[in-house]
Amino acid sequence: MNRVILSLKNINKTYGKEQVLHNISFDIERGEICGLIGENGAGKTTLMRILLGLIRADKGEIESVSQHKIGSIIESPALYPNLTGRQHLQYYKTRFGLKTDITKMLELVHLPEPSWDRKVKNYSLGMKQRLSIAIALLDNPELIILDEPVNGLDPQGISDLRKMILNLRDQLGVTFLISSHILSELEFITDKYIIMKKGKILNVMSSKELANDLSEKIFLKTSCNQILKMFLEEEGIDHFEQGDYLVVTEKERLMAILEYSIGSNLVIQDIYIKKERFEDYYLRNII
Ligand SMILES: Nc1ncnc2c1ncn2[C@@H]1O[C@H](COP(=O)(O)OP(=O)(O)OP(=O)(O)O)[C@@H](O)[C@H]1O
Structure with missing residues (x-):
């Protein structure tokens, strides 16, 4: 039918x-x-x-x-x-x-x-x-x-x-x-x-x-964000700082970031992924 x-x-x-x-x-x-x-x-x-x-x-x-x-x-x-x-x-x-x-x-x-x-x-x-x-x-x-x-x-x-x-x-x-x-x-x-x-x-x-299509961002707080930041810059991983957190916009690089953190003895104090709100998507793409 x-x-x-x-x-x-x-x-x-x-x-x-x-x-x-x-x-x-x-x-x-x-x-x-x-x-x-x-x-x-x-x-x-x-x-x-x-x-x-x-x-x-x-x-x-x-x-x-x-x-x-x-x-x-x-x-x-x-x-x-x-x-x-x-x-x-x-x-x-x-x-x-x-x-x-x-x-x-x-x-x-x-x-x-x-x-x-x-x-x-x-x-x-x-x-x-x-x-x-x-x-x-x-x-x-x-x-x-x-x-x-x-x-x-x-x-x-x-x-x-x-x-x-x-x-x-x-x-x-x-x-x-x-x-x-x-x-x-x-x-x-x-x-x-x-x-x-x-x-x-x-x-x-x-x-x-x-x-x-909604973008996802990883929020990361480690024992030394400055060290992790240097790694992100070297690897060309898109990121910015927000308060105590480093915010990474490329979710597919998460494994590399975790491997580096563990290998460098960085303690991950907090990590979460935030999905873009519908309203923000709308503003980004439509208006
Ligand atoms: N009877 C009409 N005569 C002339 N122009 C009109 C007429 N009805 C609508 N328009 C124009 O057509 C366009 C689309 O209007 P329409 O009302 O379909 O939009 P809309 O998406 O429903 O907007 P809204 O969310 O404000 O209701 C607008 O530029 C409006 O000024």
């Missing part, structure tokens, strides 16, 4: 004289959680609106599962302050002639039961997000598109949203395309990163590839 459920080929979009999307191409596979990452103005929202058929691309092709199987929360969803959560789902269910079990949807998005019959004007932002996702799920979509869903949520809200997205993927097999301008917000849940800059695709990489 073909696992690709959405395939973009050379999507271009111009507003007036400004070309905001340049030859955007990538595939999304069934059940994947894809992070669409890019700084403000990179073109994420424009691309998502094209995917949803809200605006037209100037050029390019989108091959997808049937359009009605894409759910989305792309702009602040139309929530009515004086309706309850349950009434919202009932309203959309009737409007679109659906047969979905409303209680199941409310449970799936982990909206606490006491709030089901409370007016939405009393909901927190996180609860509104969950209700919006429940609405998007009503039509049993294969793909859900979320535009910056993390915006405005506190750390607990972000963690709850991540758990909910994983649950929906695992329980219903829903595929997600989620935009964010902060890489670490989607860390731990994203299978694939689609990284955009100034309307272009900079990179499409799996989370594993990204993890391998």
Whole structure:
């Protein structure tokens, strides 16, 4: 079975004289959680609106599962302050002639039961997000598109949203395309990163590839760092000093460093390896 459920080929979009999307191409596979990452103005929202058929691309092709199987929360969803959560789902269910079990949807998005019959004007932002996702799920979509869903949520809200997205993927097999301008917000849940800059695709990489790309540094504290430093300089091993530590950026030279230290009777007082944070990688490579 073909696992690709959405395939973009050379999507271009111009507003007036400004070309905001340049030859955007990538595939999304069934059940994947894809992070669409890019700084403000990179073109994420424009691309998502094209995917949803809200605006037209100037050029390019989108091959997808049937359009009605894409759910989305792309702009602040139309929530009515004086309706309850349950009434919202009932309203959309009737409007679109659906047969979905409303209680199941409310449970799936982990909206606490006491709030089901409370007016939405009393909901927190996180609860509104969950209700919006429940609405998007009503039509049993294969793909859900979320535009910056993390915006405005506190750390607990972000963690709850991540758990909910994983649950929906695992329980219903829903595929997600989620935009964010902060890489670490989607860390731990994203299978694939689609990284955009100034309307272009900079990179499409799996989370594993990204993890391998994160640099690692060895922090070393010995009984005499000066002796070790001389060795590093002689051998041309890239390093710098930070407080009591020598920091080596070439992890593959670790064995040589340890052999030298032991051979020179240096006592290794502390050693640890620190992996680059997602955010630093992002700053180093993307912005
Ligand atoms: N309706 C429009 N008319 C003219 N220009 C537009 C329109 N919508 C977006 N743009 C421009 O297109 C570019 C991409 O905007 P877009 O909103 O897609 O980026 P984004 O990555 O979603 O940014 P953000 O993270 O700020 O939401 C920007 O330069 C923006 O000013």
